[in-house]
Amino acid sequence: MSITARLTSARAGLRSLTARGGEDRPHWASRIEDVKNTAVGHALRRLSWDLRLQPFHGYGSTERVRVLAKVQYASPGTPADFHDQPVHDLRTMAVRGWRNFAGQVAPHRTVQVLLGDQQFTTRADRTGIVDAMLEVSLPPGHHQAVLWTVPGNEVTADVVVFSPETEVGMVSDIDDTVMVTWLPRPLLAFWNAFVVHQSSRQVVPGMPMLYQRLVREHPAMPVFYLSTGAWNVFPVLKRFLYRNGYPDGPLLLTDWGPTNTGFFRSGPEHKHRALEHLAAELPHLRWILVGDDGQHDPTIYAEFAARHPELVEAIAIRQLTEPEQLLAHGSRRPLQESTQADASPLTLAAPDGHELLTEFQQAGKISS
Template sequence: MGSALRRLHWDLRLQPFHGYGSPTTVRVLAKVLYASPGAPADFHDQPVHDMRTMAVRGWRNFASQVAPYRTVHIRIGEQQFSVRADRTGIVDVQLDVDLEPGRHEALLWTVPGNEVSADITVFAPDATVGLVSDIDDTVMVTWLPRPLLAFWNAFVVHQSSRQVVPGMPMLYQRLARQFPEMPVLYLSTGAWNVFPVLKRFLYKNGYPDGPLLLTDWGPTNTGFFRSGREHKERALRQLAETFPEHRWLLVGDDGQHDPSTYADFAAERPELVEAIVIRQLTESEQLLAHGTLRPLERRNHGDLTPLVVTAPDGHTLLSALQHAEVIR
């Protein structure tokens, strides 16, 4: 496929994602794709003028041909690295660096002329509390059955189809004021292909900026869709290894496996969990999430279970966290 596209004068392009890390190690994320002649070097720089444009972009994001195993060059500050994409074209690497806390840019390219920049947020080492948040049904609702959600995210990306969960932006802003150095990461089973759409939704609705940890689209050895639970478990363990001094607020919903996934992580590393915050779905949302009116069962680990706060929206979650003195 790659040689045929090159004969048609398609070029390699990089889709950068928002990376993160500590002053000594950062995680750089990107995807290597083939693009038609004349396509912009940075997919994120394409202007969005109306909803029809966004729908076309959503289709192209999933129809693009990935370029596996390509060498990608990365420059961060004065340091330069060469890495290889995996078989799905994804670059996901940990690099040893020497950076100050704050926002940085990494320059990525495969060949001279297709350079793109990727945001890198270096979290302050003295931050005591971080926030890990699910996306679907936690900060936004699409009102679709979960089996259709991946298809909808792939091919229908109208902003009007996504509704903000009441009170959640206010809750996250309040947490950001309470903990000024708080790292914020959004951990979702959504595909990397919809990264620009999700970023725009979060920005438009006033959520704190932060890296998105998504998954990849396409078949695996066990099925067509990747395991969302395994993806979240791996991401939490990686955060624990990179930031052993941080305690995390783990925010999700009770429509799928967030309560048990977070409880399992708290049982493994109780010293790293500040609280588990669960948004309770309505009966209609539960039905769309997994086909029944009741939440999926939660796993309890007895004395190892940290503070667990549940409520139907951000306003009541804020009150509950204030009552528990997590937020002053």
């Protein structure tokens, strides 16, 4: 299928998801949250708190890029680059997870973006998130965008532009795929997100080596980490991936708060929408989709492959062990039930990265 046909198909899928995205009127819980944000923001401004930007990892093509950030309040005297710490600064790892959720967002703030030789004006949403698609011509490679709300609080955001000649990309889940978290069991989810030291999170055996081999097999391969986790834990996840040798790449996270349709954002809907967005913005890529059978990854990936069979190179599912299945689901669900998929595209399943690597090699996707 041609690139134009892929683009048309992907954009049609994205429009379909957007059409079913929910009501125009926010859920009552969202309205309460908006009132709280307004009241707290007003009080913090009276105490001379300042606006600070937390930049996230952006990405795009040579014609359009996506810039991501979060606007929030900070106490007087907080450095402008407080949220822009180097990923290799591991001294910041040893903090409790709850600290990442203790801030106050600043909704609907105007944000300036300087990228290349062009300046853009965008606006944060009701949760303080800046998510802007910018029409800008940039060569493939790594770039930096400068963002600010007022002169003096500038931060830089990494933006990677992928070459149109690249053919294969990878999308990876995070929880129980690259990092052992035992989600979605509520108590354990709370414990891992809010209590456990960031430095004590465990890596899934063999997964860093698998990802490194895939990148070696496909030089310049884009790697995206797609999770239902909150943007609050972006620095935690970014440093975890760096510390354990995973390839660098943008994180596609979400907001945990109320939405137009309910108390919490739908995790599967977030993943469906993110995959369709990637397909629409990078139609020249065929995707290796990596996840686990502890949540909805097999179904989400299979549904995406059914909509866009020409865009899926392979699906790889990490099978949870019986104890992990018990913690995640409260029962010893048979592993084979969670890894069913169509014969096309290629679907691989194994309990860790070492065995998945063997599966890829036997399938001829990675050289031995």
